[in-house]
Amino acid sequence: MSGLVVVGVDGSASGLAAVEVAAREAALRGAGLRVVHACVWPAMHVPMGPSPLGPPEGGLRNVVDRLMAEAVQRAAEAAPEVAVEQVVVTGESLTVLEAQSRGAELVVVGSRGMGGFVGLLVGSTAVHLTAHGQCPVLVVREQPVADGPIVLGVDGSAAGRKAVEFAFAEAALRKAPLVALHTWTDWNAPLPAPQDPSAPYANPPGALAEEEERLLSEALAGLQERHPDVVVEHRTVHGGAREELIEASRSAQLLVVGARGRGGFTGLLLGSVSQALLHHAHCPVAVVRGAGERD
The missing domain is CATH 3.40.50.620 (HUPs)
Incomplete structure (x- = not known):
């Protein structure tokens, strides 16, 4: 044992x-x-x-x-x-x-x-x-979809790394596909470096979306090699994290998130997105605290 x-x-x-x-x-x-x-x-x-x-x-x-x-x-x-x-x-x-x-x-x-x-x-x-x-x-929470994927909410934060590791391990144990879902809006996405320093806000069309896709790939880096049998879908969505993750949970057997996200306030142990999912997700929810979030 x-x-x-x-x-x-x-x-x-x-x-x-x-x-x-x-x-x-x-x-x-x-x-x-x-x-x-x-x-x-x-x-x-x-x-x-x-x-x-x-x-x-x-x-x-x-x-x-x-x-x-x-x-x-x-x-x-x-x-x-x-x-x-x-x-x-x-x-x-x-x-x-x-x-x-x-x-x-x-x-x-x-x-x-x-x-x-x-x-x-x-x-x-x-x-x-x-x-x-x-x-x-x-x-x-509600009964999961037996053959559904593991859905992982990815925000790219250092604290969220433990949730990524847990989701990959869980997908490997269950022999289930993994949907890595990253959401962003124009308000919470970091601005990519401008091509012309004299025009700091003049980024080419699609630059924000490309930056968020890169962030998702970096958040998953190394885990696919450790779990080669896990089929992973990268899904980057322009929208709110709560709404997109709740919708994705409808067809999932498990939803995995970190306790706090990139926009969390210092001192809060559980972020607003995590709390919303506990209340409204359509499948079981696993919340994984980061290494720096222990009491």
Whole structure:
């Protein structure tokens, strides 16, 4: 066993869907699977056993045992070859899963849990982990297209390099094609060097588009050689990152992005594009923090 995939469960349908995805991810990696449930009640000195006036199968401990048993069963059905361990930790889910991420290759969570408020598309646990997790975090949203590509959002930033590496590795594991999508607008594209220094804004037609295509090629440099079996489509689009990536996710089995992009503000751990994708993408979303973004 070469690694560990962690999945957080809380008894919700979203959490059980995450278990199935996590089990398959562990199988692809030859890794073990750790099913984690965070239980805050013991810290509040709430009795875990059944009430003397209630049925013997009642009580919080029995509830937790049942939800863990169901999660382990779902994992076994999805990937019977994977070794599964179950861990119940006293504490709040955000801090428990963040701590678990420190020794994991990947953490998988559902988009919404039992504590979600009606109207919220993504729960606070998912958003928190993508901003603070110490490994890539995969948030399970809608069911992916089984034979779809891996879609990678590329912005050309140094922090986004880890996301590029993760996407290539994931495409190789899944034997799936990779669509490397880079978007740009006239407002966020860097100006190429002018041909005539006396006319700093007089660039030939198409110069911005060519510069963005070059940026995409440079961002992917070296990865194709490391993963020669991955078929890669370079896609440079003049448009907004949120809209283009959400649209591309309709036919994808996984969407991969960095936590922060080229336009991110210092101090923000999760960029606006990443947050928008967590709320609106049509497939699971993996958010990968850069080497310089660790807490």
